[in-house]
Amino acid sequence: MxxxxxxxxxxxxxxxxxxxxxxxxxxxxxxxxxxxxxxxxxxxxxxxxxxxxxxxxxxxxxxxxxxxxxxxxxxxxxxxxxxxxxxxxxxxxxxxxxxxxxxxxxxxxxxxxxxxxxxxxxxxxxxxxxxxxxxxxxxxxxxxxxxxxxxxxxxxxxxxxxxxxxxxxxxxxxxxxxxxxxxxxAAVEAIGPVVRRAFGAYGDALRMDGGWTDPAPDRPWMRMDGRRVFRWAMDDVAPAARTMLDLAGVDPGELDALVPHQANLRITELLAERLGTSRAVLSRDVVVSGNTSAASIPLALEALYAQGLVASGDTALLVGFGAGLNFAGQTVLLP
The missing domain is CATH 3.40.47.10 (Thiolase/Chalcone synthase)
Structure with missing residues (x-):
């Protein structure tokens, strides 16, 4: 190559x-x-x-x-x-x-x-x-x-x-x-503009013990208010995902693959519904891999290749979101 x-x-x-x-x-x-x-x-x-x-x-x-x-x-x-x-x-x-x-x-x-x-x-x-x-x-x-x-x-x-x-x-x-x-x-642009934003006011929705205001514990564990994170994903991340497509010049109906962070299957499927990506292959790697945080999107991409569901040149929307709260994402052409 x-x-x-x-x-x-x-x-x-x-x-x-x-x-x-x-x-x-x-x-x-x-x-x-x-x-x-x-x-x-x-x-x-x-x-x-x-x-x-x-x-x-x-x-x-x-x-x-x-x-x-x-x-x-x-x-x-x-x-x-x-x-x-x-x-x-x-x-x-x-x-x-x-x-x-x-x-x-x-x-x-x-x-x-x-x-x-x-x-x-x-x-x-x-x-x-x-x-x-x-x-x-x-x-x-x-x-x-x-x-x-x-x-x-x-x-x-x-x-x-x-x-x-x-x-x-x-x-x-x-x-x-x-x-x-x-x-x-590459010969042509194959990584679209990033769309990203931080929501620090919601930081306590997904945090470690001993964070900004909590006393530091002997062993810090991660804590999450799942309902707040879910609402934020629908209210703020979903509209931003549409912007990721718009900035790259890709219509939702023409997208080949939607690969969001594998937080849980409900968020993944609702995100696809709100975007209207009806023809796109939707990654459901969370079913067999769980939520692997920063590893989830590349792992989900690898799984789509292994299953023969994507091909070189396909458009894919990558959307990462989580603790911070913060999100980032972009549209790409797959290798």
Whole structure:
């Protein structure tokens, strides 16, 4: 595969700079599959309630050997192979994660070293479930501006490290995994304008214990007001998703794939309904992967490829949203 990937069918509407594109996609799913029955053994719930509430039937939990660097490297290796790009050609590594318990050194620098990307810079981002789309926008900007030729973008999470196992409100939702893409130059624009916004006034709806106002606990856990997050997703994220399409010049009725953050199946299906993307393939990876935060969108993309549901040149809308509260998203042409 050459560096400049062509998309003969269409080009997205973007102004200024050199064209950028996603060149390859990869993912890593932990070996251990955890069904709803196992989750119910720790919380006061039922398998039927979990599936009705979230759409989730199973998820993956990482074991001690499946660390964030290990999962990130596995996902990145697949993305590099798909792109036909060598690790030595990567100029910048961006890793989005909200569950990295080691704040320094950055996970991105460790990953660059493990991959053999000796000439790359490494930067970590913490934007929760919107982190991947924020990182993808930064990668696209770097390529378009000429400050990097190839950028590796990774979303990696071990949510089981920060979600209290007995928390009935969210323990059934979250899971582990890593996904990655390689961003580089293209013949036409293939990553549309990013639409992003922060809603800090709603920050306590999805937070860690010991946040801005809470006293710091011995072991911080993530907490979520699911109803508030759901309303925000419908009231603010859904209209912004339409703007992501409009800015890229893509009609909702012509979209090929809708790949939102896999928060829960109800949000995913209502988002598609409100956008009117009737012909688009809708990612429902949450059913078998759970909510993997920053890893969910690249993992969902990889699953669509594996199932033969998307093809090179297809348009896909990526929408990340979550803690902060904040969202980010863009329309892309698939590699």
């Amino acid at each position: 050459t560096d400049e990937v062509g998309f003969e069918r269409r080009a997205l509407r973007v102004s200024g700079g050199s064209p950028s594109a996603i060149l390859g996609v990869g993912g890593y799913r932990p070996r251990r599959v955890v069904g709803n029955a196992e989750v119910c053994a720790r919380i006061d719930s039922s398998e039927e309630w979990i599936e009705q509430r979230s759409g989730i039937r199973e998820r993956r939990f990482a074991d001690a050997s499946e660390t964030l660097p290990v999962m990130s490297a596995a996902a990145a290796g697949k993305a590099l192979a798909h792109a036909g790009v060598r690790a030595a050609e990567i100029d910048l590594v961006l890793v989005a994660s909200m569950s990295n318990l080691v704040q320094t050194p950055p996970l991105a620098t460790r990953l660059a070293h493990e991959l053999g990307a000796r000439g790359a810079a490494g930067v970590d981002l913490s934007a929760a479930c919107a982190g991947f789309c924020h990182a993808l926008a930064l990668a696209s900007d770097a390529v378009r501006a000429g400050s990097a030729r190839h950028v590796l973008v990774v979303g990696a999470e071990r949510m089981t490290d920060i979600v209290e196992p007995g928390d009935r409100s969210i323990a059934f939702l979250f899971a582990d995994g890593a996904g990655a893409v390689v961003v580089g130059p």
